[in-house]
Amino acid sequence: MNKRAVVTVYVRHRILCPDEHRGEFYRGCRCPKWLRYSHNGQRVRRPTGTATWGIAEEQATKLQESLNNGQDGKFAPAPTHQETIKEIVERFIARKRSENVKKETITVYTYRLGLFEQFMAGRNKFFPAQVTKTDIARFRDTWTSGELQWDDITRIKAQDHYRSFVRQAFPVEARAELLDEFSTIRQTKEGRDRRAPRPFTDDELGQLIAQVPVAFLKPKVRDRRGRTSRPRTQEEVRRFQTLIRFAASAGPAVRDTAQLLRSVVEKALTTGVLVIVRQKTDKPAVVPVDPTLLREMLAVGYSKHIFWDGRFNAKSRAQNLNDDMNKVMRTAGLHIPGNIFHRFRDTAVDHWIDLGWSLDDVANALGNTVKVVEEHYKKWASDRLQNRMAKMPTRKW
Ligand SMILES: [Zn+2]
Numbered sequence: 001m002n003k004r005a006v007v008t009v010y011v012r013h014r015i016l017c018p019d020e021h022r023g024e025f026y027r028g029c030r031c032p033k034w035l036r037y038s039h040n041g042q043r044v045r046r047p048t049g050t051a052t053w054g055i056a057e058e059q060a061t062k063l064q065e066s067l068n069n070g071q072d073g074k075f076a077p078a079p080t081h082q083e084t085i086k087e088i089v090e091r092f093i094a095r096k097r098s099e100n101v102k103k104e105t106i107t108v109y110t111y112r113l114g115l116f117e118q119f120m121a122g123r124n125k126f127f128p129a130q131v132t133k134t135d136i137a138r139f140r141d142t143w144t145s146g147e148l149q150w151d152d153i154t155r156i157k158a159q160d161h162y163r164s165f166v167r168q169a170f171p172v173e174a175r176a177e178l179l180d181e182f183s184t185i186r187q188t189k190e191g192r193d194r195r196a197p198r199p200f201t202d203d204e205l206g207q208l209i210a211q212v213p214v215a216f217l218k219p220k221v222r223d224r225r226g227r228t229s230r231p232r233t234q235e236e237v238r239r240f241q242t243l244i245r246f247a248a249s250a251g252p253a254v255r256d257t258a259q260l261l262r263s264v265v266e267k268a269l270t271t272g273v274l275v276i277v278r279q280k281t282d283k284p285a286v287v288p289v290d291p292t293l294l295r296e297m298l299a300v301g302y303s304k305h306i307f308w309d310g311r312f313n314a315k316s317r318a319q320n321l322n323d324d325m326n327k328v329m330r331t332a333g334l335h336i337p338g339n340i341f342h343r344f345r346d347t348a349v350d351h352w353i354d355l356g357w358s359l360d361d362v363a364n365a366l367g368n369t370v371k372v373v374e375e376h377y378k379k380w381a382s383d384r385l386q387n388r389m390a391k392m393p394t395r396k397w
Pocket of ligand 1: 031
């Protein structure tokens with residue numbers, strides 16, 4: 001006679017389950033419950049299709065009885081193992097990792113697909129085949145209602161991730177129908193207005209530079225996090241004024257500004273162009289900068305990095321620069337919420353397009369793709385083109 005099989009209920013925690021550490025017999029979470037037992041010397045694991053422990057236990061009892069009676073036909077394990085949503089998420093992420101997708105992108109994928117898996121588990125959907133168009137529609141609805149409140153661009157980007165996940169990891173039969181439900185999301189007018197370029201005028205730049213000592217030398221300034229900062233030195237004031245001139249001339253990202261090396265500036269003095277390998281795009285920004293400004297940067301800069309003394313880490317230095325710029329903009333009455341360093345980029349591009357640069361030139365200088373640059377600045381470029389063309393000599397009648 002066979003040794004009696006013992007059917008055990010256990011839980012397979014979801015990726016984002018906060019109770020994962022409580023182990024596989026924890027009953028308090030909404031994760032899928034599974035059964036396992038030995039049958040003819042084989043270890044068998046099977047899904048119950050429920051997240052409720054009690055229902056899983058009822059199934060276990062039935063299965064146990066049937067095994068005890070030697071009837072294993074009805075409850076025999078499926079011949080092929082069906083992948084759970086959690087498993088396909090993990091497989092998808094492992095695949096992205098092996099494709100050398102950037103670490104930051106992997107983190108975003110993990111978060112977004114974790115939300116997907118969690119949402120589906122909440123609707124008792126543990127297998128890809130159980131997911132319906134309605135589930136997708138309801139899931140998409142959570143992006144704007146409830147806690148998430150994603151803006152239009154975030155939704156558009158997230159949707160790209162979900163689409164490629166479904167396209168690459170879901171069973172072939174289910175793909176087309178579900179992809180169809182991830183229909184096109186348009187940018188909103190508010191979103192577009194918020195992202196519209198906001199360059200500084202020359203007057204405003206002058207005002208900003210003039211307000212640096214006011215913002216920096218005020219004794220005991222309380223910043224927006226409620227911390228009191230020490231008054232800065234004259235040297236720090238001068239360095240920050242140079243930073244404003246540099247930011248408006250070259251449009252660098254704040255991260256790249258914080259890590260700008262003295263050696264890179266020195267090299268630019270001999271070649272005429274500053275070459276910054278961008279942290280975000282991994283593309284070089286090749287930007288011509290006025291030698292007078294380059295020399296000024298070398299004169300006020302720290303020893304290794306121009307705008308960073310090397311204390312703490314580069315990320316916190318970038319945050320400091322952002323906070324300081326925020327403070328200066330507020331003092332000058334030129335602050336727009338949520339838009340700090342990007343305005344310098346807009347300012348630089350505004351100037352370049354005025355001087356007749358093409359969008360390809362602008363993309364090279366920013367270390368961005370032409371596509372991204374076109375998205376942001378196309379309207380400007382075509383306005384300027386019209387202005388230039390309007391001034392061309394014409395046939396007189
Ligand atoms: Zn759990």
